[in-house]
Amino acid sequence: MLYLLTKAAISGVLIAVASEVARRWPGWGALIASLPLVSILGMMWLWRDTRDPVRMASHAEATFWFVLPSLPMFLLVPWLIRRGVAFWPALLAGCVLTVAMYVVTAALLSRLARL
Numbered sequence: 001m002l003y004l005l006t007k008a009a010i011s012g013v014l015i016a017v018a019s020e021v022a023r024r025w026p027g028w029g030a031l032i033a034s035l036p037l038v039s040i041l042g043m044m045w046l047w048r049d050t051r052d053p054v055r056m057a058s059h060a061e062a063t064f065w066f067v068l069p070s071l072p073m074f075l076l077v078p079w080l081i082r083r084g085v086a087f088w089p090a091l092l093a094g095c096v097l098t099v100a101m102y103v104v105t106a107a108l109l110s111r112l113a114r115l
Contacts, residue, residue: 077090080094
């Protein structure tokens with residue numbers, strides 16, 4: 001249980017740091033948020049828990065493929081906000097787009113795996 005709380009605390013601190021920095025310097029906050037810190041932490045926790053190189057390689061590769069469909073959200077949300085859409089509906093639209101892109105990506109990867 002202590003290990004789980006430690007993982008959650010370290011991961012949460014990174015998110016808090018990014019949001020606090022972004023309040024003062026949006027560009028620097030975006031840089032911190034864009035770093036693959038969550039992915040790196042996830043890989044570190046997975047490696048510590050399993051020491052399984054096959055699982056780690058699979059996880060890292062899957063992370064790459066699922067980062068790509070999330071990127072359009074970061075274009076859609078500011079585009080909607082700049083056109084007068086409120087933050088929450090813009091964020092919801094970005095999340096819906098991301099889920100749709102995840103579904104498309106998963107379908108494409110599934111088809112490629114069968115080839």
